[in-house]
Amino acid sequence: MSDISRSINKVDNDEKITGKAVYIDDIKLENMLYAKTVRAEITSGTIIGRHYPEMPTDYHIVDYLDIPGNNYVKIIFEDMPVFVKDKVGYYGEPIALVVGPDKQVILDIISQIVFEYDAIAPIYDYVDSVIHYDYEKGVGEAVFEPANRVIEYTYETGYQEHVYIEPQGVIGDTDGDKISVYGSIQCPYYVKNALINTLGMDEKKVRVVQTTTGGAFGGKEEFPSLIACQVAVAVKKIGKPIKLIYNRVEDMAYTTKRHPSTIRMEAAIDEQNNILGFRAHVSLDGGANIGLSSVVLQRAMIAATGVYNINNLAISGDVYRTNTVPTGAFRGFGAPQMIFAVEMFIHHIAKELGIDPLILRNKYMAKQGDSTSTSGHFRDPIIMKDMIARAKELADYDHKIKLYGEHMPTKDMPGIGMSWFLHGCGFTGSGEQKHIKAVVRLHKDVGDIVTVLVAAVDMGQGIKTTMRKLVAHVLELPIEQVIMHNPDTDLVPDSGPTVASRTLMIVGALVSQAAEKLKENWLAGKEQIFEEKYKQPKYIQWDEESFQGNAYPGYSWGVNIVEVAVSPVTYEVTLKGTWSVYDVGKAIDERIIMGQADGGLLQGISYGMLEVMENKDGMVQQKTVTDYIIPTASDTVNMITELMDNPFELGPFGAKGAGELTLIGGAPAVALAIENAIGKSVTKIPVTPEYIMSLIEGE
Amino acid sequence: MLSGANSAANSEIYNKIKSEISSKVSNEVSNEMNSELSSKANNTVKNSMSKVTFVLNGQAVESSENPTKRLLDILREDHGLVGAKEGCGEGECGGCAVLLDYKIVNSCLTPLGSVQDKQVITIEGLSLSTEGQTIKKAFEDYGSVQCGICTPGMMIATASLLHHNQKPTEAEIREGLSGNLCRCTGYNMIVKAIQYLADEKGELWC
Known part of the structure; x- marks a missing residue:
């Protein structure tokens, strides 16, 4: 068997080089409407009045009143509203969407919207601690008592913006019963769970599909859940496909960045x-x-x-x-x-x-x-x-x-x-075991084509190539006989988010184990499915409280x-x-x-x-x-x-x-x-x- | 940097590529494009004076849209050529790059009216040509592609650079790519692919 490190032609090279790869903004659905975000123009305070203009036919305002479920984006800390109800936390916080068929008309409508605010003094300094942790090792603090000398320095780091070349974007669609969201995302199941929470819908009625993702670097980890929820709420209200694509200015000013x-x-x-x-x-x-x-x-x-x-x-x-x-x-x-x-x-x-x-x-x-x-x-x-x-x-x-x-x-x-x-x-720590609980699946069809079913997305890091390569290597098959598509939550199990340098090491290890099992039990010409679940190695003992x-x-x-x-x-x-x-x-x-x-x-x-x-x-x-x-x-x-x-x-x-x-x-x-x-x-x-x-x- | 151009030789190469592309395009997208175009033309008899005609991937086309409209929107919306991407909308990122008379331009800053009687090649056209196929192979072999959103623009930049300078130095290659932002690769493997093309495939461009 050849050394697995030997490079092969990446499986998505052809479509990306020739311009055929389909990114979110390349998709146009029939009767599709466009959405644009209406944002707060104060940094801190309360909305005390909303004045929306009369809407032309086929144009809509979508705001917090339209949310069927919970008005927060399900991440870890439940403090990000899908749409501002009254309290504004930062300049540009999303209050509503204007949705309609013509982008220029949408801009005209937004220019006529007026909010009245009761502004309060904003906080920019490090005074309002909302999370605090501490831990010690050895004798901890006490080691400073016998010290001959203490050397102290303070370091500062600034923001860093991701600048993925493809800005944030999602499209929502519905068949009247089920809501589907397509998007440039890292974590299909984060988005799906956020949609279930905000739409108040059964998990079977919500579907998330990743489109070719033009760079992410963490910027498409949790942020897309916000715009996916907004668009899904709009789709539920209006009943038509809706596209929301950020321009570069919106993306740089109003999406997440590295913590200073x-x-x-x-x-x-x-x-x-x-x-x-x-x-x-x-x-x-x-x-x-x-x-x-x-x-x-x-x-x-x-x-x-x-x-x-x-x-x-x-x-x-x-x-x-x-x-x-x-x-x-x-x-x-x-x-x-x-x-x-x-x-x-x-x-x-x-x-x-x-x-x-x-x-x-x-x-x-x-x-x-x-x-x-x-x-x-x-x-x-x-x-x-x-x-x-x-x-x-x-x-x-x-x-x-x-x-x-x-x-x-x-x-x-x-x-x-x-x-x-x-x-x-x-x-x-125990995050994989306690929170993620990764599941992966391999499906072999009657033609002996093996499909890797995981929620991991290829955002340029080449995971579609490396996953297929792993499985092909274990099964000793040509790579063409192993398939991996962009994840669709209707088809793939929740193998966890594409984050934390975990995809090859954790998800890849499970996929590799499933491939070993398939190899041992291979039945040519028969449909077979093998599933693996994450089990925490015994040596990982972690106390979240004491670090x-x-x-x-x-x-x-x-x-x-x-x-x-x-x-x-x-x-x-x-x-x-x-x-x-x-x-x-x-x-x-x-x-x-x-x-x-x-x-x-x-x-x-x-x-x-x-x-x-x-x-x-x-x-x-x-x-x-x-x-x-x-x-x-x-x-x-x-x-x-x-x-x-x-x-x-x-x-x-x-x-x-x-x-x-x-x-x-x-x-x-x-x-x-x-x-x-x-x-x-x-x-x-x-x-x-x-x-x-x-x-x-x-x- | 791109001053080494020889216009007579350029037009010869251009014609060669043009004929290559047009023979292939006609089988693939032109039917769709033509029918779209003709239906568009029927619907917009509004002002025949403002019709803009140009050659798009080897095919003569005309547009009745407002001549100040961005070429990027014409390509993406009217012709379904979505290989050119909008990354910034202000001519900084190069995601929307196309060849205009075989020189790279940002289509987000190019008004439709300015392409009158000119030759426009998009990534869809370039990748059907021998040049495009050769650059593609080098990009594959050198690992030049990650997320792929900048890649069509990088292909266009490479074609434009090599067309005007068959033997660029490393500094000239970097200069030639400097209008195209990539956030994934650090440019290293793109530069290496172009160095290979300059060293080994020079005959394609001269």
Whole structure:
């Protein structure tokens, strides 16, 4: 049997390259109407009057009065209304839809709608905590009593907008009895469960189908449930198919983004310059609705030690409600903020102590068998030593760090930075067992064609290719004999959401097990169905209250080295090179993982140096791709990546998660490179020219 | 960057591609397009003065729509050519790119009236040509495609770049793609595919 990592032609290449792939905005149904959102024009307060104009024939207002079930979007925290009833939490919060056949007429109607408000003073500061967690490891807080010295730094991270090139969109349809929603989504069953809750309908009367999804990165995890509910309510009221597609401005101003954070880190140091323990506090800006921010906070807090083994910890965190657009899921899910803080902090500790950062980092680098931040154990081999050595060799790091560290006044200030990071794969703690309960199915028809029935969506990460490849490999069949369609909740079981780097490792493992069973019981020419359900490995013991135990079934690891040049005149940062080594267990398709590596790293680097999104008086200031800058091909360099195999016992063919990992190290690596170039401590991302100027000239 | 164009050679290549495309298109979409067009024409006798005629994927077409209407909407709504995507609506993302006289333009910023007597090639047309097939194979081999929403625009950008510069340097390739945003790939594998095309398939473009 050939090595499974050997790349094959992706199964959706043809339709995507030739323009035949059908995205949500490419669908036009007969008698279809269009919808546009009517939004609040205050940041905080109450609606005390609604004045809708008289509606022309075939045009409709749809608002909270039309909701048959519950007026909240079923996520984790039930605080996001489908349509505002009275209380407005942020500027642009959706109040109603205007629906009709002509888009221009809809805009004319919206311009005539008037709301009266009773506005109250908005909150933008971190004062209204709605979620609080804390946990300890070892002696916890008490380790600070005997400390010889305490080193404290505070780190700040900004918003990050997903900028999937395909904006959010859904289409609702009905046959009079059942409601179907088609959309650009990551989690068909999240949407379905939200629809059941809001429509108050039986689960058999609601169906969700994923259309080819033009990028997501977490942005289509929970947000689509909101617009799917709105459109479904409209379809139920009007009885015709309705399309809602966001334009770029709406998408950037009013959909979820990565949580801005403030992270205070403290280290207790003894007389021999040993790190006795960390104290940390994470503040996340949740925006007006909490949504799934609690889970983002958990992941950030658990990442508090990064790749290092620190024996004593006292970690706390809060999600604060503010009168701003809700924040939500984004590739990395709390880890990018915390890994940035930890990687900078370990360097800043070394600087304060006068120790070579590399020596300090190596001393605390976690090894197999060491305890995790939550007092669980790193059960599996950790090959970071080899990975770091290889990355350094590829980048010529040891030579450059000495050379660049001199801060010679040259035309451009060169700098190099190296981040080490890990990512816990799958849901935190017992999430898979308690909340997700994944089910997968394989169906073989009489022609011996095997269909993979899972709710996982391909949003560019190639899961349609890798799932088919997995099954074909187990069954020793040509890949053409294995089929996987975009999920339709009428046809696939709930294998869980396409999030948390869980799809290959968790869902893929179940699919692989089902394939093994099918292989053992193969009856040529007969219809056969095999189903598998998730069973939590025995070693996962997790206490949600105290954050104690094994938070994740397995970890993927990475090393990023980034080289930059900083202009001494404009302080602009130019990317000069990137070198990365990853341990994702075993690549199911090497080229697909390389693609994840390139794209993830660039998102991480630009999060660290380029992507500025600000909120002023409750309003997002960068609402177009002209104002919110993401890298172009000209801003990017040839990125060098290598993979090191380290097969994971429970992953299919040894595979672990890869999607999020590749983003996490980018920001600290580029921030460290800039720090190296300018010789000043960087404590905030994005590291813009303005910030560099304040560091250099601000003294 | 695209100054190396030789107009005589360009029109020759263009004609070659045009004939390739038109012979294939006629079998696939043109019937549908023609019937749509003729029914449209019958319904809109409103102002024959403002009719815009152009060549779309090798077929002569005419439109009675308002000449200020976006070419993107004409393609998607009137011709069912939905391969060009609207990502930003302001000419920044390149998702809606098409070839206008074999040069890349953003169809969201192109008024219908400005394509009068010109040749428009969309991804649907390009992918039927030998050039398009060659670029497609390179995109497949180098892993250039992830979510796919930018891919038609990247195909158009590649064709436009190589048509005007058969041997682009890496910097020129990056410049040539800089009007097309991709959020998935980091551009690495797209750049590599084009480097391969420039190194190995140069004869197609010269």
